Amino acid sequence: MALGLRPARALLNDINPHLMAFYRWLRRGLRVDLPLDNDEALFYAYRDRFNALVRAGRAASREAAVLFCFLNRTGFNGLCRFNRRGEFNVPFGQYRRIGSLRDFSPYREALAGWTFVCRDFEDLDLRPDDFIYADPPYDVPFRQYARQGFSWADQVRAARWLAEHPGPLVLVNQATERIVSLYTCLGFSLRFLPAPRRISCTGDRTPVREVLATRNLEGQITA
Numbered sequence: 001m002a003l004g005l006r007p008a009r010a011l012l013n014d015i016n017p018h019l020m021a022f023y024r025w026l027r028r029g030l031r032v033d034l035p036l037d038n039d040e041a042l043f044y045a046y047r048d049r050f051n052a053l054v055r056a057g058r059a060a061s062r063e064a065a066v067l068f069c070f071l072n073r074t075g076f077n078g079l080c081r082f083n084r085r086g087e088f089n090v091p092f093g094q095y096r097r098i099g100s101l102r103d104f105s106p107y108r109e110a111l112a113g114w115t116f117v118c119r120d121f122e123d124l125d126l127r128p129d130d131f132i133y134a135d136p137p138y139d140v141p142f143r144q145y146a147r148q149g150f151s152w153a154d155q156v157r158a159a160r161w162l163a164e165h166p167g168p169l170v171l172v173n174q175a176t177e178r179i180v181s182l183y184t185c186l187g188f189s190l191r192f193l194p195a196p197r198r199i200s201c202t203g204d205r206t207p208v209r210e211v212l213a214t215r216n217l218e219g220q221i222t223a
Contacts, residue, residue: 010114011126015137015150016080017118018059018068024116025065027070029105032066036100043074043092051087073100124163129167134158138174159186168216175211188213 014020022030035042053059072080075090083089104131117124126132136158137150140222155173162171163186173179175192183190195210 006079006110011117011124011130012114013117013119013121013124015118018064019080020116020118021060022065023111023114024060025062026104026107027111027114027116029108030062030065031104031105032069032100034066034070036070036098038074038098040092040096041092043071045071045089047090054086054088070100073098114157121158126165126204127167128165130165131167132162132165132171134162134169134171136173138169138178139179140174152178155158156182159183161189163215166216169214170217171215172212173211173213175209183211183213188195188215189217 002199012020012023034046046067050064050071051118053061053064053067057066071088071090074093074095076093078093081088081090121134136155139152139155150164154161159171162169171183173183180190191212191214193210193212194207196207
């Protein structure tokens with residue numbers, strides 16, 4: 001969504017430090033010089049190397065960013081999953097083919113004024129009139145998108161924190177019964193949409209019911 005809006009200034013935050021490190025390298029004009037074959041042996045060799053870099057404290061390196069991108073393009077069903085030691089543990093995906101860019105330099109100009117951080121959302125420095133697009137991990141059984149996961153208590157804390165923001169806000173999540181109840185109680189305006197699933201631990205691609213929750217958008221959107 002942020003790429004579609006093309007803001008000159010943006011602050012992007014995510015619970016996954018590897019994703020934010022990858023985007024920081026994109027902002028510098030990342031070029032890939034490693035083989036990117038859709039091969040099982042290569043996948044596990046790269047996974048071992050990526051986890052070795054994590055253990056060595058080099059997770060923010062250029063090499064780790066390239067490997068992280070490859071592992072996400074090649075891993076099983078598009079999953080991004082980590083164990084409690086912070087190691088990537090998704091198995092090989094066995095796709096017929098994968099597509100992966102080698103030259104990300106076209107993104108350099110678009111991302112030049114953007115800041116990428118990995119913090120608890122309550123630690124973000126926001127202005128009252130900032131537009132927020134919030135996309136927390138879906139309220140589903142799998143939540144190990146990052147080492148620490150994202151619990152129901154985190155969902156509640158995030159929703160309450162967002163509800164206090166005086167500026168325009170869009171919040172999306174899977175429309176589970178408890179999410180809908182939570183967002184309704186906090187005064188969000190709700191809209192429900194069928195959303196395609198690109199990532200699944202089971203391979204199920206059946207569309208899911210998604211909730212689009214908004215606040216303070218009056219007068220913010222023009223045709």
